[in-house]
Structure formats: structure tokens, C-alpha cells
Amino acid sequence: MRLLVVDGNSIVNRAFYGIRPLTTKDGQFTNAIYGFLTMLYKIKNEENPDSVAIAFDLKTPTFRHKAYSGYKANRKGMPEELASQMPLLKELLGLLGYKIVTCEGYEADDILGTLASACEKSGNECVIATGDRDSLQLVSDKTYVHLCTNRDDILYTPDKIMEDYGVTPVEMIELKAIQGDSSDNIPGVAGIGPKGAGDLIKRFHNIDYIYEHIDEIDIKDGIRKKLKNSKDNAFMSRMLGEICRTAPINTDVSSYKSGNADRDAAARFMAKLELFSLIEKYGLNDIPKNEQKVVEKVNFEVTEDFDDNILLKNIKVVGKVYILCNIALKELNSFAVLNNEKVYVSKNPKLLEEILSDNTVKKYTHGCKAIFAYADKNGFEVNSLAFDTELAAYLLEPSSKDYSDENLCAAYEIDLPCTENENYKPYCVLTVYEKLCDKLSNRIKANEQEKLLSDIEIPLANVLAKMENIGFDVDRQGIEDYGKVLSSQIESLKSEIYQNAGEEFNINSPKQLGKVLFEDLQLPCKKKTKSGYSTNADVLESLRYQHPIVDMVLNYRTLAKLNSTYCEGLLKVIGDDGRIHSSFNQTETRTGRISSTEPNLQNIPVRTELGREMRKFFCAKDGWTLVDADYSQIELRVLAHISHDKNMIEAFKNNDDIHAITASQVFNMPLDMVTPIMRSRAKAVNFGIVYGIGAFSLAKDIGVSNKEASQYIKNYLAHYSGVDEYMKNVVEKAKQDGYVETMFGRRRYLPELTSGKAMLRKFGERVARNMPIQGTAADIIKIAMIRVNDRLKKEGLQSRLILQIHDELIVEAPIDESLYVAKLLQEEMENAVALDVPLTADAAVGKTWYYAKG
Incomplete structure (x- = not known):
């Protein structure tokens, strides 16, 4: 039998600090839970255990604390963002059928050691999953440590420990006796670090021998003196560092077999925490019927045989209708409406048109853009669309990746009725649409986002639907001809690159390119990765003037990208009508920006003349023209407005050149003496401030020193003091509220601001400054x-x-x-x-x- 023992505290800490903050719509942090379960899933798949035990520390003092008051005295308390997740994680692990083990007076490490010892005595195998190297002392022929690291996980066997440390597993305890452990406040021998400790234990194996022969062994007098002065600390440190193997816990390995999992309850719990990807990962979205919990008895009727006129009359009486449309590629497959708790299913386009176009009946939908697109294609307008659950959910949770109505019901704890009839399953959601709309609507009202939904997002869906239907006319022949020109230039560049390299190789292979640049041509290596030399754009840009081949490779990449993505790529998506019909995504970005896909027309390159050439192939149809x-x-005008900065407002009201004005202030120069390069740098500062740029990034962007860039920013904020005040105030308010918002009430939640990691907090502060501007x-x-x-x-x-x-x-x-x-x-x-x-x-x-x- 193979037992997997998980060091719960170690893994949950690694998950918490390794994954960006995640929260539910209610502000509950979930990143530690998500990370822990993701890591557990991966470890289980790799180790294939028969049983699993998950060990956690208790808050009560252990025998080590009683023996030495300074033990772990330097540890800070658990961050509240993590502490709030611990009971939820343990509850979820229980629902998944895992056994959690704790022991008063002992640490999780002691539980690991005790279970490992029990496995060895009973002839079973034990795998310890941890991110803490303290457990390496437990390794034996029957016990392995699966060490989780920031890169690849490492499986430690006795041979691997000898290879990495030059000692046996049990001698790892002796190492700690001498070198101590600053993270646990274990003193060790003062003045001897890991290198010195390693040398002593490799030669003498344990501190008992060292101290018994302290005056005889061949060591330097300085080391001998340090050892003598810290003898008590050395033995105490060994006691503190040695894992106990006799903790009073259940050591019956067979009792830790996973069982009694409540898969349905686990799925519902994950849904409540909005961990929908884990539901799929753990196979909880397809629970066998015999394991499903019957949430609600079927209480709705479905009919396809009804009188259209009677239904229309009933809908008008009620004055609202919940509608579910199955529309594929703007073609109607079927639709269903809910009326008086009865589901009516139809494929009659005329009936759908009458319902959608009636301006006396309020419509409640999910994914209304498809409905608007269908209506536009068929020549009628949708009137009185009152609420859309997908758009409402997006406004409430802009960072979510899944707004499906099933997931929304799960997240808002709305039970879907079960049905034995497979054909009726799609309509289960429709029966609870009223509940879902009510819950979402109440939250929208609480956030004061009603107008944002009704006056911006829903009407915008109609506009986007029409834009998708119309598409953009393109010159197919022009694109094909341009592709041939690019292909010719690419082949010419390849020949030049091969000539400079002295050999032919795959230019698109970072490994082969790295060898040519850094081994054959001996260019200075700027960066190495675990897979070899880095040849990313930043590295090549820094080498551009050191050898002609670098410039050729950069040009080759530009042309290859243009050809593959924008010539070959666009040709594949031209419709039968000769136009490109991009999809406009309304619920993808956290700032509220619209994005486009298939193809991404917002990515047509404009920075180079070659890239701008692509725009020549987007044209108006015959007899028409484009108005741009x-x-x-x-964004600078928005910044002036929301910061109430007098100088910036005055400049815009006077129609002054804002970048020249900024340059004159930043460089302390009369306006008429501002040079183009000064204006260019001031422009970078202006737009950089909008994006929360720091001195380091600004210096890199405009090619000056960090000190100069820092001074530019200081001068800027001194002149635009209103902007400076806004930048400070908006971050403080975001820390209090947990979010920032635009002029129109669009929110972005920022759990990063409470992160224990400085880098994430800085990111949150930049977003807090930028989002209200970009979002507005x-x-x-x-x-x-x-x-x-x-x-x-x-x-x-x-x-x-x-x-x-x-x-x-x-x-x-x-x-x-x-x-x-x-x-x-x-x-x-x-x-x-x-x-x-x-x-x-x-x-x-x-x-x-x-x-x-x-």
C-alpha cells in the first residue's frame, strides 16, 4: 500500500503566496484553496497513492515551544486573507473524502514522521508531499519526499539527498543542529553556517561524535571555539529540529483510504466559492445519477404543442417573459419561454419575432448579443430588453472567466431542478431565471449600476451585434499580393541570416538561434532560462548593434508575424460576402474595454510602415467610403476631469499642446524653447502617469537614467498637484473599499492591495490609479x-x-x-x-x- 501524507500548512502557504489573490463576488479570498487543490490533484496523479492523509498544525503550543520559548518566536501571524480560507479548505477536503490529521502538542511535521514510521514498520510505502526541506530527514528506502518547489517538483530518495547534500537523511538532523534554522528561530552554533556545518557532518556524521572528540578532531581552532561556546545550543537545536515519529495519532494506514466523498456537496461548495475550473478538474460536473443529490422535485411542465396566440396573450398579461434562445451562427435552432411556471418550446421564427419586438413586454435573457444579432439579420428590432444575466454578472464580477447561466445559478446558490427527461435538461435553468435575475438585480441595485447595465451595456450589445453582422470589406487580392511580397522578403532575409551565421538553421527555434548567437558568434549572453538561452525581443533589442544578424532576425520575426497572422490569417476568415466578421467581446476585459476575436481587428499593427500597409486592404464597398x-x-482628458487638476483643465480648455506644456514644466524650459525630444519625453510621462508607470519603466521607455526619469515624474506631479493628490487618494480609497470604479459605476475589485507580496500590492496600486481612467x-x-x-x-x-x-x-x-x-x-x-x-x-x-x- 502507498500512503500519501500531505504537509497541509506547507502546501497551503505555497499556494497562498504563489498565486495572485482570487476572491468571490462577496470578497472571500480563494487563492490558497484553489492552489492547494490544484497541487493536490497534480501530486496525486503523479504519485498514484492508495491512501491520503493531510496533516495540519494546531494553534496550541507544542512540546518544542515548552522546551524553548524562542521557538518560532520570529514568526508573524497568519495573514487574515489566508486564515479566512483555512476552515473552508478543510471543510472542502472533508467533502472530497480526505482525512485531516491534527495532534495537540505536536506539529504537522511530527504527523508526517509518525505516519512514515508506521508505513515502514508495516511494509508499506510513504510519500510525503511538502514544500519544506525539514522533512528530508524522514527519507528512507520506504519513505520518499515529493518536494514542491517554484519550478519543477523533486522526488527525494536517499541517493538524491546524498547527491544534493553529501549526507544521509538522518544526518540532515545533525546539519540543523549546527547551522540552525532562522525561519524557526533555531539557534544552532553561532558563527557556523550551512557550508561549515556540511563540512563537519560529512566528516564526523553527528554532533555526539564531534563533542566527544572536540579536542582531538582535525578542525580549525576558530571552529572548535565556536562549537564549544554553543554546545548547549547545538544539542537543543537538534532536539528542536528532529521530527518526532511517535505522535499519538491513528497509525492504521488502511484507515486513510479516501472514502465517503460527498461529490455533489463538494461541487456545490466549489461553485459557492466560484472555483468552477476545479469542479471540472475533479470530475464533479458529471456526477453519476446514483450519486446525485436530488435538490428539487421536477415542478415544471414543458410543452411544444400550444396555441401561439394564447401564449402571446398570456405573456402580455404578465408583462414580462424569461426567454432562452438557442441561436447558432445567427440562425434560430429553437427557443423557450417561461410563462406561469410552464416552459413553452418552439422553432417558429414568427412567434419569436412577435415576442422580441413587442415593446409592452419586458424581456429577461442570458447573452442578449446573439438575440440582437438574430433580430438584425431577420430585419426586426428587439424592444424592451430589461435585463441580461450574463452582462449583469460581468458588471458584478469583471474578473470571472465563466458567466454561463448554470455556473451563475451555482454561484448564487440557486438549486436547479432535476429531470429524468434528457430533452428537458436545457430548460432547467429557465425555470429559475426569475430567481437568478432577482439576485443579480438586487446586487446591481446595491452597487448603483442599474444605468450602467440598462443604458450602456444592453444597448451596446445591440450595436455590437449589428457591427458583427455587417463586417468589414477587404481586398482579398491585395492581401494575397502583399503576402507574396512579404514571403519574398522573408526568403531574402533567411538567406542573409544563414550567410552571416555560416550555416542553415531553424530561425524560429530559440534553442538553435541561441546556439548560433551565443556559442558560434560569441555574442554576450544576456539571459538564460532552464531550457537554454533566451532569445526574446528584449534580449535581441539589447544586442541589435553588436552584430548585423540580430537586426536581420528581428526584421525576419516582424515580417513572419505579419505574413502568418495578418496575411495568411486574414485570408482564412474572409466570409462568402468578401467581408471579415470579427466577434466583439463585451465581457472579457476587467476595465470594460471591448475586445475582438476571430480575427482580432484591434491588433492590426500600426507602429511600423509595413504594419500600417495592412490597413490599405480594409476598404469600403463600391460606391461607399470609410469615415474614421x-x-x-x-484618457488624459478623463484624468484632468476626475483629478480636478486646475493646470491640466486650463490647458485643455485653452486647446494648448498638453505635451509641450508638460515638457516646459518638467524640464523647466520656456514653452517656445521646448524641443521635439523634450515633448516626446513629456508625452511618455503624461501617458505613463495614466498607466501608473514608475521611474524604472519610464527610464527604459525613453532611454534615460532612473534618476532622470524619477526627476521627470517628480516635476510632473509638482506641476499637476491635483493629479498627484488623485493618485494618492484613489489608492487609499481602493484599500478601504476593495475596489475602484469609473465615472459610470463600473467596478474592478482589487484583492491584490491586501496581498502579503509587495510586488502584487504595487500591481494593485497601479491598477487602482489606472482603471478609473481607462475604464471611464x-x-x-x-x-x-x-x-x-x-x-x-x-x-x-x-x-x-x-x-x-x-x-x-x-x-x-x-x-x-x-x-x-x-x-x-x-x-x-x-x-x-x-x-x-x-x-x-x-x-x-x-x-x-x-x-x-x-
């Missing part, structure tokens, strides 16, 4: 999109919005509407919201995106 407008410095700018562009779409429709224009990229909107317009639409676009963007500073947008017209952008 983008906001000028919207994202909200403004969304409002502008809704206004533009509504006005185009209201005025009966043929023009239509086809793309949004951060602060840029593109409308495809008939040529005779283009100039008017350019003015319309500019007006709606500039008047989307009222700030303390004017919003400005610049519009241009062109046949292609390249020429419209200017």
Missing part, C-alpha cells in the same frame, strides 16, 4: 457608439458603424453621405458626456482604412 474618427487624448474612457466610447448608431437610424441614413478600436470609430457610408456622417460622428463623440474639459474628436474620410486614418 478618434478621440484626441481621451472605455465607457465614453461605448456611449458614443450607442449615440452614433441611434442617430444614424433616427435620421434614416444608410451609413453604419462597422468597427471600434479603443478610442477610434469607423463608419462605412455612401459617398454622398460621407461628409455629413463625418460631422455627425464628430458631434456624437464630442458630446457623449460632459466633462470639465472638452472632448475632441478628429474625423477623416477615405476609401480604405489607411487613407481614412490619415
Whole structure:
């Protein structure tokens, strides 16, 4: 039999400090639970044990504390963020069928030692899973230590210990007797560290022999003196460091077999903690029927045979309808509505149209963008869409990765009724939609986010659906020809690279490229990874001027990326209508920004002329043109507004060059003497401040010393004192509230601010400063999109919005509407919201995106 004994405290600490803070919608930290169960799952799969015991410390003093009052006296208390997770973790482990072992007066290490000893005596194998090397003393022919490290886990056997430390497992105790252990406040021998201790134990094996022959053994007089002066400490340290193997616990190995797991309850508990990926990992999302807990008796009817008119009449009487649409690729497969606790299923598109277009009936949905897209494709409008559970959940939990209605029900502790009829399973969720909508709606109201949902997110879903349907016309032949040009340049570069290298190799292989650069050509190695030389962009940029081949490789990568991603990639996604129909994601980013996929049109490169060439192949259809407008410095204008900085507000109101003004202040230079490079650096400071940049990053970005960059930031904040005050206040408020929010109430929760890791806290502070600015700018562009779409429709224009990229909107317009639409676009963007500073947008017209952008 093989017993896995888990050092619970060690693994949970490693999980807590190794994983970024995770919280539920209610603010409960879960990162330690998630990390522990992930590690346990991995260890179990690797070690394949027959039984599992999980040992935890108790808060009560142990025999070591009683023997030495200083034992672990330097330890800080457990952070509250971790302490709050411990009872939840233990409860969940119990539900999963694991045995938890504790023992008053003893530590978890002593439980590990006792169970390992019991295994050895009974002829069984023991694997100890821990992140603490103290357990290495327990290793034997029957006991192994599975050491969890920041990199790869290590399995320690007696041979592995000898290889790494040059001693036997039992001699690891003697090492600690001399070198001590600062983490446990074990003193050891003063003045002798790991190297000296290792040398002594390798030669003399134990402190008993050393002290019995202290005047005879061949050691330096200084070492002899230190040993003599700390003799009592050495023996006490050995006692403190030696793991007890006789703790009074259950040593029957067979009793630790996993059993009596309540899988259904475990799944529900994980769902409550919003650990949905663990439900799948542990196979709890497909629980056999005989193990399922019957939550609620089937109490709903499903019918497909009904009178449409009677249903419509009933829906109108109620005045609201909960609707579940199965729409694939904007085609209706079926839909179901809930009316008086009865589910009506239909495939009749006319019935769906009548329900959706009726403006007297409020609709409650999940994933309304697909419904809007279907309606747009079929020539009707969806009216009175009152609530969408997916969008509401996104506003409440912007960091979640799964907004499926089943997961939402689980997270909000709404029991789904069970049904024996497999065909009815999809409608179980529909029967509890009212409960789900009520719970989400109450939280939305509590957060004062009703208008954010009803006036921005739901109308925006309609706009995005129309944009997806319309798509963007592209020049297929132009892309193919450009791909051929790039391929030719790539082949030419490959030849030059091979010539400079003196051999042919796989340029795309970091290993082969590293060998060529750092071994064959002897370029200085900047960075090594466990797999070899690093050849990432930063490394190559630092070597660009040391050998011509480096510049060639960088250019090769740029061209190869352009060709594969943007030429070959785009050709694959051109629709039958000759247009590219990207998907716009509304629930992906934590700041509220819209993203796009399949393809990601927001990633079309613009920084290089070669990249900008791609925009020439995005065009308007025959007889039409593109109208492109983008906001000028919207995030800085938002910063001026929310910080109430007088100097910045005045500069924008006077339509001054904000970057030149900043340069004159940062460099203490008259405005008319500001040089282009000064303005460029001031621009980097302006935008860097928005993103919470530090001196190190700014110095790297603009090529100055850290000291210079630090002075630039200080001068900036001295001039824009309102910005300085905002940056401080917003972080303090975020620490109190646990979140930051935009002007429109969009929130981002920041558990990182309470992390025990300084790096994570700094990250949280940067996000606290940036998110209200970036998120507000994202909200403004969304409002502008809704206004533009509504006005185009209201005025009966043929023009239509086809793309949004951060602060840029593109409308495809008939040529005779283009100039008017350019003015319309500019007006709606500039008047989307009222700030303390004017919003400005610049519009241009062109046949292609390249020429419209200017």
C-alpha cells in the first residue's frame, strides 16, 4: 500500500503566496484553496497513492515551544486573507473524502514522521508531499519526499539527498543542529553556517561524535571555539529540529483510504466559492445519477404543442417573459419561454419575432448579443430588453472567466431542478431565471449600476451585434499580393541570416538561434532560462548593434508575424460576402474595454510602415467610403476631469499642446524653447502617469537614467498637484473599499492591495490609479457608439458603424453621405458626456482604412 501524507500548512502557504489573490463576488479570498487543490490533484496523479492523509498544525503550543520559548518566536501571524480560507479548505477536503490529521502538542511535521514510521514498520510505502526541506530527514528506502518547489517538483530518495547534500537523511538532523534554522528561530552554533556545518557532518556524521572528540578532531581552532561556546545550543537545536515519529495519532494506514466523498456537496461548495475550473478538474460536473443529490422535485411542465396566440396573450398579461434562445451562427435552432411556471418550446421564427419586438413586454435573457444579432439579420428590432444575466454578472464580477447561466445559478446558490427527461435538461435553468435575475438585480441595485447595465451595456450589445453582422470589406487580392511580397522578403532575409551565421538553421527555434548567437558568434549572453538561452525581443533589442544578424532576425520575426497572422490569417476568415466578421467581446476585459476575436481587428499593427500597409486592404464597398474618427487624448482628458487638476483643465480648455506644456514644466524650459525630444519625453510621462508607470519603466521607455526619469515624474506631479493628490487618494480609497470604479459605476475589485507580496500590492496600486481612467474612457466610447448608431437610424441614413478600436470609430457610408456622417460622428463623440474639459474628436474620410486614418 502507498500512503500519501500531505504537509497541509506547507502546501497551503505555497499556494497562498504563489498565486495572485482570487476572491468571490462577496470578497472571500480563494487563492490558497484553489492552489492547494490544484497541487493536490497534480501530486496525486503523479504519485498514484492508495491512501491520503493531510496533516495540519494546531494553534496550541507544542512540546518544542515548552522546551524553548524562542521557538518560532520570529514568526508573524497568519495573514487574515489566508486564515479566512483555512476552515473552508478543510471543510472542502472533508467533502472530497480526505482525512485531516491534527495532534495537540505536536506539529504537522511530527504527523508526517509518525505516519512514515508506521508505513515502514508495516511494509508499506510513504510519500510525503511538502514544500519544506525539514522533512528530508524522514527519507528512507520506504519513505520518499515529493518536494514542491517554484519550478519543477523533486522526488527525494536517499541517493538524491546524498547527491544534493553529501549526507544521509538522518544526518540532515545533525546539519540543523549546527547551522540552525532562522525561519524557526533555531539557534544552532553561532558563527557556523550551512557550508561549515556540511563540512563537519560529512566528516564526523553527528554532533555526539564531534563533542566527544572536540579536542582531538582535525578542525580549525576558530571552529572548535565556536562549537564549544554553543554546545548547549547545538544539542537543543537538534532536539528542536528532529521530527518526532511517535505522535499519538491513528497509525492504521488502511484507515486513510479516501472514502465517503460527498461529490455533489463538494461541487456545490466549489461553485459557492466560484472555483468552477476545479469542479471540472475533479470530475464533479458529471456526477453519476446514483450519486446525485436530488435538490428539487421536477415542478415544471414543458410543452411544444400550444396555441401561439394564447401564449402571446398570456405573456402580455404578465408583462414580462424569461426567454432562452438557442441561436447558432445567427440562425434560430429553437427557443423557450417561461410563462406561469410552464416552459413553452418552439422553432417558429414568427412567434419569436412577435415576442422580441413587442415593446409592452419586458424581456429577461442570458447573452442578449446573439438575440440582437438574430433580430438584425431577420430585419426586426428587439424592444424592451430589461435585463441580461450574463452582462449583469460581468458588471458584478469583471474578473470571472465563466458567466454561463448554470455556473451563475451555482454561484448564487440557486438549486436547479432535476429531470429524468434528457430533452428537458436545457430548460432547467429557465425555470429559475426569475430567481437568478432577482439576485443579480438586487446586487446591481446595491452597487448603483442599474444605468450602467440598462443604458450602456444592453444597448451596446445591440450595436455590437449589428457591427458583427455587417463586417468589414477587404481586398482579398491585395492581401494575397502583399503576402507574396512579404514571403519574398522573408526568403531574402533567411538567406542573409544563414550567410552571416555560416550555416542553415531553424530561425524560429530559440534553442538553435541561441546556439548560433551565443556559442558560434560569441555574442554576450544576456539571459538564460532552464531550457537554454533566451532569445526574446528584449534580449535581441539589447544586442541589435553588436552584430548585423540580430537586426536581420528581428526584421525576419516582424515580417513572419505579419505574413502568418495578418496575411495568411486574414485570408482564412474572409466570409462568402468578401467581408471579415470579427466577434466583439463585451465581457472579457476587467476595465470594460471591448475586445475582438476571430480575427482580432484591434491588433492590426500600426507602429511600423509595413504594419500600417495592412490597413490599405480594409476598404469600403463600391460606391461607399470609410469615415474614421478618434478621440484626441481621451484618457488624459478623463484624468484632468476626475483629478480636478486646475493646470491640466486650463490647458485643455485653452486647446494648448498638453505635451509641450508638460515638457516646459518638467524640464523647466520656456514653452517656445521646448524641443521635439523634450515633448516626446513629456508625452511618455503624461501617458505613463495614466498607466501608473514608475521611474524604472519610464527610464527604459525613453532611454534615460532612473534618476532622470524619477526627476521627470517628480516635476510632473509638482506641476499637476491635483493629479498627484488623485493618485494618492484613489489608492487609499481602493484599500478601504476593495475596489475602484469609473465615472459610470463600473467596478474592478482589487484583492491584490491586501496581498502579503509587495510586488502584487504595487500591481494593485497601479491598477487602482489606472482603471478609473481607462475604464471611464472605455465607457465614453461605448456611449458614443450607442449615440452614433441611434442617430444614424433616427435620421434614416444608410451609413453604419462597422468597427471600434479603443478610442477610434469607423463608419462605412455612401459617398454622398460621407461628409455629413463625418460631422455627425464628430458631434456624437464630442458630446457623449460632459466633462470639465472638452472632448475632441478628429474625423477623416477615405476609401480604405489607411487613407481614412490619415
